[in-house]
Amino acid sequence: MEELFDTINVRDLLSTHDLTDQTAPLTAPDLRLLISRLEFHSLQIKSKVQSYIASHHQDFASLFSLCNDTVSRTDEISTDLSDILGLISYRPIDKEVKEIIDEVSAKMKEARVKKELLELVRAIVEIGERLKGVKEALRDGRLRFAAEELRELKKDLRVGDENASEPLVYGLLRKEWLVCFEELTVDGLDGIELRTVLEAME
Numbered sequence: 001m002e003e004l005f006d007t008i009n010v011r012d013l014l015s016t017h018d019l020t021d022q023t024a025p026l027t028a029p030d031l032r033l034l035i036s037r038l039e040f041h042s043l044q045i046k047s048k049v050q051s052y053i054a055s056h057h058q059d060f061a062s063l064f065s066l067c068n069d070t071v072s073r074t075d076e077i078s079t080d081l082s083d084i085l086g087l088i089s090y091r092p093i094d095k096e097v098k099e100i101i102d103e104v105s106a107k108m109k110e111a112r113v114k115k116e117l118l119e120l121v122r123a124i125v126e127i128g129e130r131l132k133g134v135k136e137a138l139r140d141g142r143l144r145f146a147a148e149e150l151r152e153l154k155k156d157l158r159v160g161d162e163n164a165s166e167p168l169v170y171g172l173l174r175k176e177w178l179v180c181f182e183e184l185t186v187d188g189l190d191g192i193e194l195r196t197v198l199e200a201m202e
Contacts, residue, residue, distance in 0.1 A: 028096060028100060031100040031101065031104060032100065034104055035100065035103055035104055035107060038104065038107040038108065038111065039107065041111065042107060042110060042111050042114070045111060045114045045115065045118075046114065124169055124173070127153065127156060127157065127173055128173070130149060130152075130153060131153065131173065131176050131177065131180065133149065134146045134149045134150060134153070134180045135180060137149070138180065138183050138184060143184060146180070146184055147184060150177065150180060150181055150184065153177055154177065157170060157173055157174050157177055158170075159174055159177060159178075
């Protein structure tokens with residue numbers, strides 16, 4: 001999945017056009033080729049996102065549905081696309097070329113949103129797996145390990161520093177964190193490695 005997080009290089013997609021020539025205008029066929037390759041790249045990302053989500057469906061299907069509400073609007077256009085616009089901005093642009101440029105911008109934004117969504121899902125999956133590991137450690141009596149994990153997860157989940165604009169799923173994960181913390185506290189008060197638990201939670 002790592003290839004999905006690489007930067008999309010528009011110059012690579014326009015391999016047939018010499019971008020170093022500042023006087024050479026981009027033609028409509030060049031831009032159509034760029035759209036076609038961006039669509040292909042977008043379909044690849046979509047397919048791999050679906051495969052990744054499906055592989056975690058049993059535990060995280062409900063979390064993924066909540067993530068759909070968290071996609072923020074993106075106002076930036078990639079630096080490479082800005083360079084292309086800069087090359088042609090001083091030349092007259094007819095209606096057809098302008099429409100193609102607008103479509104390219106939309107495709108770039110769509111690709112960025114899909115990558116951001118995948119990053120969010122991957123982070124949620126990782127936190128969920130770590131909370132599961134904490135629960136198993138509590139059942140096995142490995143309180144020090146559980147305490148250290150809860151300390152790190154407290155930072156990742158920003159417990160005590162909630163933000164109203166953040167994804168709703170983080171609230172659910174914090175509730176799981178609190179359940180584990182309360183269970184750890186009860187076990188510690190029963191006298192099982194209380195000192196090491198307190199040290200780990202400092």
